Amino acid sequence: MSRAIHSLSSHLSRISVIALHAFTQLVRMKVFYFLVVFAIIMIASNFFDLPQHEGPESMGLNVLRSIKSWSLGTMTLFSVVLAIVATALLLPKDVEDRTLYTILAKPVPRLDYLAGKLLGVLMLVFVSLALMNLLMTAVLHIRTGMVMEDQMQMAKTLGWPPDAIAAMKAETLQQGPSWSLQGAVFAVFLRASIMASLALLISTFSSSTLFTTIVSFLIYFIGHFQADARDAYLQAGAAGEGVFARLISLLLSLVLPDFQLFNVIDAVIEGQALPLMMLGKLTLIGLFYAVFFTFASWFIFSEKEF
């Protein structure tokens, strides 16, 4: 029993050493410069106040939606690009520089190496998203306060009753920083995690960073309409009835994650709440794909010769 615990702790210790190293490596590549771009986008999103045709109670809500939409969109873009490119870069670079030899010549199991690299990338994505989230939440908080102030003044001028003011306040707060928004950011992280583990799998049999990046992005885009394609295929007459067709459909969904499930982020931008059950489901899906792709990577990587 104590031997098993010791073995597990040494695995975890090695994985954390490799993960921290991969994180440091990426940070020292100055990847955090993209935060400047994010900050500029954040500032710019404050000025996208589209002309509105709703009543005065909706005054300024479009700006809040615009801030959330631009922020979450940029977060998605940066996190997916970071996840794919960083993962696609790390493995071939280690092989090319022969640093992999020196690592695998130490008592490091290949699974520990892969898991460490993946966790390092995920740490980078997590920290990046946390920083972007901090900035978004701060800007949104300040801007929500400003919008509410304007609305209160308007309501006072028009002499609105207290219950109407309270309803307007509640509606505005829904567009401000919320737990659902934090859940949406977490969903962005989960989606990037799936992509990082997928890129890890591809980079175990591809020796080129470019190939891994292109194929990963291709799968990312396919993942956004694979559910529709699958449904259309299954409903297309006799093909949908056969066991073979269902098997293909199952295999397809196993290899290609259904990213439409992550569309809940759009609902959060519109001010809707993100149910905890949905977040739990997304977490399980993210975990499943991350673990599945990591073990598939190990399966290929363990047989690989250098």
Added chain:
Amino acid sequence: MDELKPAVEIRNLVKDFKTSFRRQMLRAVDDVSIRIMPGEVYGLIGPNGSGKSTTMKALLGLVAPTSGHCAIFGKDSLRVDSRNDVGFLPENPYFYKHLSGAETLRFYGKLCGLKGRVLEERVTELLGLVDLQGARDRRLGGYSKGMLQRIGLAQALVQDPKLVILDEPTAGVDPVGSRQIRDLILKLRERGMTVFLCSHLLEQVQEVCDHVGIIFQGKMVREGRLEDLIAIEDQTEIILKDASPELVSSIHRLVENSAGASVVRVGKPRTTLERLFLRETLREDKP
């Protein structure tokens, strides 16, 4: 127990690689057997593409043998725990440029389970051993080729292994750096460490190794104790200092009068170009 087991045991190793052209098989290593006992310094020499690096990689589990068996201190090379007692320096390694010398050693030390004060002491000791204390906090991106080889050797030694495998440890290094690495290998030998190295610099192999194997086109063509391999059995060498011409003539006469013996060559022994280079460059370094 380990003292009784060979540090390295390679039995009838065969390694075939698929070539991309017509999927033909290329035999990189053909029935090679090597046995290195603890404390020995073994040099594997051979031309480029003769299978030296593949043999080393098979021993480290980086490639799987097509047939045959490799073991380190009795443990199968394909098992991860066989690498507990091994340090490896690959040919022309490029370590992580973003790390400093000390950070590099810390990273490899942690992978071997070292931590805390033990790790810090080990890092300091190794940087001293390879004479890189001055570059301790400098990033590897700014290291010279010789310094990279020395930090590579230090990382190979980080967990104080009983066996060190060095693939062309002096490749691309200038004569001074090359001599430093040679001296380090001699230090390891004095400490009783087993060393398995391959090199193109035959003179250096001759200086540090006690056992040698010559590999050619994947096959081991000659193997044994260095002294046995290079000795010319029917000749005897006498080197005299400050001998007068009369003494040399007397020796000549003595040999001529002996039945069966003859003088093969008389002359002044020459230093090597390497020694001359080192003597001159080290003298110039001094103020």
